[in-house]
Amino acid sequence: MTHLRARTGTVGLAALAMAAGALVAPAHATTITAAPQAAAAPQAQKGGVRLHSNAELARTLKQIERASHGRVTVRSVGKSNEGRPIWFATLGSGPRRVMYVTQQHGDEPLGTESALAALRTLGQSDSRAARAVRSKITLGIVVRANPDGHEHQWRYNYDPDADPEYGEPGKGYDINRYHDPAVAPGDNPATEAAVIQRTYAAFRPSIVVDYHMQGRYAFPPPDGREITTSILWPNHPSVSAAALRRSKQVGVAVHDAFTRAGAVVSQYPGGTYQGIARNAYGLLGSASLLVELSALPPEREHFQVRTAYRSMVELAEAAASGALDRLDPAAADRIPPRGPSLPGGASAARDRGTH
Template identity: 30%
Template structure:
C-alpha cells in the first residue's frame, strides 16, 4: 500500500496547474486555513472532474451553511444501498470549528483520491466506499469556535441529536452504515504529561462488541501510530496524562465511555470508531515565528495518520466486515447485558449494568411524539400501539442503543420509558 499512501499525502501531478483544484491552505502555503467559499469551489471542481466523486447536501446549519457529504468510489455510489458493505469508511472532519487541520487533510485527501491514476488507489476504490464530511461544523469553522452557532459541542450530541449538524451525521450513519468511522480533531498540550504530536482513541464504551473493539484498537495501535511515527511524529493515547519518565498513566482527563461522544456512538452502533487529535501548540521557535510552519506540521500529522487508516482499511478488509456484521446482527438474539456506565479502562459498577434487560420499552403517545424523529435518525425500530404510543423491542440491530436512549438509569436518556418484561406480541417490531 505504499503507492496508495503516497497518493494520499502528496498532491497529484499537475496540482500546480490550472486544471487540478487546490485548497486555500495549499495556495497560501499554510499561512491560512481554507475559507468556506474556497471549500465550496474546490469541492465543486472535484465533483465535476470525475465520476469517482458525488457530493450531497445532508443538512443545513442554523446560520444557513450546508453540511456536505462527499461519496468516493470507482465509481462513486449513487445510493446508500450501493455502498460496499463491510468495506466502507466515514471520515468526520472538524466537528469542533476551532480545530481545522483535520478538515484540510480531508479536503486534500478527497482531491487526491479523485485524481489518482495509480493502480493501487484504483484497486482500493473499486473495493471500498469512502465517505467524507469535510466540515462537520460550518458555523463553528466560520467563527473559529469549538461549538456550533448555539455554542453546543456537537461531539456531545450524538445521542440526543438536538443540533442540525449531529442530525445530519446520524442520517449518514443510519443510511450508509459505515464499517469504520474516523473522527479528526485537535488538542492543546499540557506539559509535561500530555505533549505528543498526535493522539488517538478507540470506543471505550462497554457496549462495543469485542471484535469491533479489537479492530478499533488495532487501527490505533498497529496502523495509525506506526504511520505517524514513521513520519517523525510522536504518538500517545488521547485522554491520558502520562508520566514522561516512567510512561505510567497519571490521570484520565477525557476519553471515557460516554455514549454521546461520536467514537463511542460508533462503537455502540457496530462501527470501528477512532478519534484522532493532533497537537496545536507551536513546538519550536521557528513555528512560533511563522504560524504557517505550525499549521503545516499539524496537517502533515493528520495526513500521516490517514495513511495508516487507509492501510488498515485495505489489509483488514475481511476482519472489519466480519466484526461489524456480527455486531449488527447480535442484537436479534436479544441476549447479554447492556452497560449504562463504565469503560474499557473503568469497569462498570453493579448499578451500571442491566444484567437482565427488559425485552422492550413502552412509550406513551406524548413521549413517542417527542422522540420519534430521534429514534428514526438512529435507525431504531418500534411497533406502534393503539393509543398512539409505541413499543421499542430490544430484539433489533440497535439493541444496545435502545436502553441508552430510554432507560431512566442511562446517563443521557431521551425520556424515561416503561420497561416491558413480557414481549411475545412485540418482538420483531417494525416502524
C-alpha cells in the same frame, strides 16, 4: 479544544506531493503517490496553514469533484442552524465503507484541510494503488461538520437560544456530545450532530474516524518529547468486544501511519459518555476512533496537516488491502498515555478532557 486564529484563504494544494515528500510505504500496501494535479498536502510556506472559508470550501470541493472525472461525488447532507450546507464527499465503489468526520468543533480546522488533500489524492490519482483502494472501499468524508462554529471561530454550533447540558448558553451546543444512539436524530437538539447521525445511518460505515484538535502536551521525563497527536478508541463499557477489537486495529493503523510521518503519538484520556462520537458509533458496532492533532505553533501546522493526510490515505489503503484486519489490537494498549500540558499550551480543562 483549541482556538486557532482566523486565517482564511485557499490552501496552496498544487505540488503538495513534492512538499510532503514521498510517502513511506507501509508494509501492507503500495503507497499512493499523488499525481501533480492531485496534490496531497499544503505546500510549505511561512506562517500557518491558510484555512478555507466556508465559501471557499464549497468551491474547492466542487473543483475536486470536477477534476476527479466522476470518481468523487460531493453533496450536501444537511444544513447548519445558520443555513450553511454540510458537505459529504464520497469516492470508490467497494463494499467496505469508511467514514471520516472533520471539524465537529468549529475552532479545530486542520482535519478539514487534511481531508481536502486526501480527497484529491484518492479521488484524482490514476495510480494502480489508488484504483485498488477505490475498488475495495467506499470512503465518505463529512468535511467540516460545523460550518457555523468555523464562521464564529468557536467550539460550538450556532444556537443563541440554547441552554445546553453540553455547550455554552448564548452560543450553542457542543456537537460532539450529542451522538447518543438512544436519541433519534429528530429529537437531537444539536442540528449538526443529527446530520452526522443521519449520514452514518444512510452510509452504514464499518469504520468511523473523527478528527479534532487539542492543546499542547508532552511525555513526562525522561522522554520529554512533545506529543503531536493523540488517539483513542471507544471506552464505553457496553461497546461489544468485536467493535472494540476492530477499533483498536484502526487505532494501530492510524498510530503507525502518523509515526511513519514523524508524529509523536499518545493515547488520549477520553471519557466514557455515550454521546461522544467515538463511543456512540462503537456502540452501534462500527470500528471507531478519535484523532486529536495538537495545536502546534503556526510554522508546524503544515506538518500537522501532512501527518493527518497520511493517516487518512494509509488507513484507506489498509482497509482496502485487508492488512487492517491482520493487525494486533493489543498493540493499541501499548501506546503511551498523554503527558502533562505544556506551559503556555491549552490545558486539559480547556480541552474538556473528553473529545
